[in-house]
Amino acid sequence: MPEQPPAERPMQTFQSPQIQFDGRQCVLTGDWILAALKPRLIRLRAWLLLHGKSTETWNLTQVRHIDTFGALILWRAWGQKPPDILLLGPQHESAFQRVRSVAGQVFPPERIDWLLPIVSIGNAALGLGSHLLDFARMLGMIVVEAARLFIEPRSIPLKEFSAALYKTGAQAMPISALVGFLIGIVLSYLSALQLRNFGADALIINILGVGIIRELGPVLVSILVAGRSGSAITAQLGVMRVTEEIDALAAMGVSVHQRLVWPKVLAMAIAMPLLVLWTSVAALAGGMLAAQMQLEIDWRFFMLSLPHVVPVQNLYIGAAKGVIFGVAIALIASHFGLRIRPNTESLSRNTTSSVVAAITAVILLDAVFAMLTRGIGVPLR
Amino acid sequence: MSPPEILVEMREVCTSLGGHWVHQNINLQVERGNLLALVGGSGAGKTTLLREMIGLQATTLGEVRLFGEGLNDGHRAARAARRRRVGFLFQQGALYSALTLFDNIAFPLREVGGLLEDEIRTLVLSKLELVELKPQHASLMPAQLSGGMIKRAALARALALEPELLLLDEPTAGLDPDRSAGFVELIRGLHASLGLTVVFVTHDLDTLSALANRVAVLAERRILAVGDLNGIRSVEHPFIQNFFRYRAAVNELPEE
Numbered sequence A: 001m002p003e004q005p006p007a008e009r010p011m012q013t014f015q016s017p018q019i020q021f022d023g024r025q026c027v028l029t030g031d032w033i034l035a036a037l038k039p040r041l042i043r044l045r046a047w048l049l050l051h052g053k054s055t056e057t058w059n060l061t062q063v064r065h066i067d068t069f070g071a072l073i074l075w076r077a078w079g080q081k082p083p084d085i086l087l088l089g090p091q092h093e094s095a096f097q098r099v100r101s102v103a104g105q106v107f108p109p110e111r112i113d114w115l116l117p118i119v120s121i122g123n124a125a126l127g128l129g130s131h132l133l134d135f136a137r138m139l140g141m142i143v144v145e146a147a148r149l150f151i152e153p154r155s156i157p158l159k160e161f162s163a164a165l166y167k168t169g170a171q172a173m174p175i176s177a178l179v180g181f182l183i184g185i186v187l188s189y190l191s192a193l194q195l196r197n198f199g200a201d202a203l204i205i206n207i208l209g210v211g212i213i214r215e216l217g218p219v220l221v222s223i224l225v226a227g228r229s230g231s232a233i234t235a236q237l238g239v240m241r242v243t244e245e246i247d248a249l250a251a252m253g254v255s256v257h258q259r260l261v262w263p264k265v266l267a268m269a270i271a272m273p274l275l276v277l278w279t280s281v282a283a284l285a286g287g288m289l290a291a292q293m294q295l296e297i298d299w300r301f302f303m304l305s306l307p308h309v310v311p312v313q314n315l316y317i318g319a320a321k322g323v324i325f326g327v328a329i330a331l332i333a334s335h336f337g338l339r340i341r342p343n344t345e346s347l348s349r350n351t352t353s354s355v356v357a358a359i360t361a362v363i364l365l366d367a368v369f370a371m372l373t374r375g376i377g378v379p380l381r
Numbered sequence B: 001m002s003p004p005e006i007l008v009e010m011r012e013v014c015t016s017l018g019g020h021w022v023h024q025n026i027n028l029q030v031e032r033g034n035l036l037a038l039v040g041g042s043g044a045g046k047t048t049l050l051r052e053m054i055g056l057q058a059t060t061l062g063e064v065r066l067f068g069e070g071l072n073d074g075h076r077a078a079r080a081a082r083r084r085r086v087g088f089l090f091q092q093g094a095l096y097s098a099l100t101l102f103d104n105i106a107f108p109l110r111e112v113g114g115l116l117e118d119e120i121r122t123l124v125l126s127k128l129e130l131v132e133l134k135p136q137h138a139s140l141m142p143a144q145l146s147g148g149m150i151k152r153a154a155l156a157r158a159l160a161l162e163p164e165l166l167l168l169d170e171p172t173a174g175l176d177p178d179r180s181a182g183f184v185e186l187i188r189g190l191h192a193s194l195g196l197t198v199v200f201v202t203h204d205l206d207t208l209s210a211l212a213n214r215v216a217v218l219a220e221r222r223i224l225a226v227g228d229l230n231g232i233r234s235v236e237h238p239f240i241q242n243f244f245r246y247r248a249a250v251n252e253l254p255e256e
């Protein structure tokens, strides 16, 4: 290559590779190593394509270093065989040896599976089946483990349970209160604008009361918790799979379901209704504030009339939803966590699926709830 | 002849981890062409020292120079280029679990850019051959490999760019004796043909005596001694004497 390299990094410790060509013979000098070749690769390839096969004599004795890549690029230029006359120092033979020894080898060809489209449809269906099967199996294991804990109360994982309660419950309080409060303000403000048109100002208490306690509180908290704790459960189980901790537990005869899944399900069942209550209170407080400012409804009046216009059944429904949703989230998160294969790709895919599935499940369950409880707690006049 | 080129230089390095001093005033130089064995008890801070050499971990005090430059010298590209001159074999392999064995080894080659897929395939094949893995293993995921295969795959990845300096954390742990010997041969061959410089941590006396042309002993938070194997063995220090006492235990087994 007649080109002089541009004055590059001063730290460069290699000599740039050069080719001196006199029409019949190529004399190579410098370092034929990847780092040195890289900046000149395009030009070099073009040159070699032009002269590689037609030149008979290659003198490599003045090359300082050559690595496998350097040897490979020459080897390919020569058409996968040595040129007619090759002058090579003994210290450089091993690089060519390495290239030559893998010359015939190929990776086993990837089999093209013509049935793949059909198989993948089938797999999708079976995948659903395997999810259901795994889920059922996990439920069964949890029930069995719970039963065993009755016989053997010593092995109740109290520490794990209280840690889960703290993490999913107590630590979620600030964020759920903040979100609830803000949603309450927005909801109240928007409703107030409409209600004022009809002069039905006082109805704001009914709307907010029933809407938040029965519907918005549980769903809002569930979505927050699915994103927060659901993903954490899945990721934890997944990392434990990747680092073989799950196997270590099994090797010690400790059931994963008993030690990891069961406490989380129970903790969610207890923490969620409380969180629902807490968030509903925050949302009502936000609504009350907005009503005071927008409609000049006195907060004392708001508080006093709330119990009259919102039947207490709504509170029970809200709490029941909390329990059911919480259990659903914990089960789904654990299910996906336990399905993770030991690689990071599977970990991220399952964590995403876990959150999506949990939120979808919560909304489906909410619809079921709405149908089952349509006669309860709604004052009909 | 010009003085030997110093690839790694650690000056007065002190490291504090979790409130404990792991290293105190470590001075160590790795010259080009060294096959430097780093030995020391478990938890002596060998892994930490290797990581500090390429800046994966910061030293608390002191200075590390790699290829004659400070670890943070130069721009991002220069720092990356400097890192590429070093191959690192992690103690646990650290293969990318989401990539196949092939893609793991091809990864550093692809990072360089400008290589044809065909060339990458040949280079990966040659690296697989170096570490005695078979082409049909190439499509396996790391989780499907045995412990020894992980070690060899990780070594193949460390060798992918044929670096000038190779840092190996317990390369022969988990290999059968035959493969350990093969590994020693491999490194010796690369040392001869590529002028490779190697720093390796090992607890295996056979690997040590077969491969090292220099030995550094790390104990009591400092480098106790550096020198050739015979020189080290004659150092009067309880740790060193203990360390080498177990050598050749196999030869002394009573014959049946």
Ligand SMILES: Nc1ncnc2c1ncn2[C@@H]1O[C@H](COP(=O)(O)OP(=O)(O)OP(=O)(O)O)[C@@H](O)[C@H]1O
Pocket: B017, B018, B022, B040, B041, B042, B043, B044, B045, B046, B047, B048, B049, B091
């Ligand atoms: N991130 C960390 N925080 C606190 N202490 C650490 C950390 N990493 C390592 N250590 C401590 O530093 C010491 C040295 O660890 P290092 O991994 O370097 O040991 P090693 O010599 O490689 O041991 P081995 O031969 O067992 O691999 C150990 O005592 C370890 O507990």
Ligand SMILES: [Mg+2]
Pocket: B046, B047, B048, B091, B169
């Ligand atoms: Mg270590």
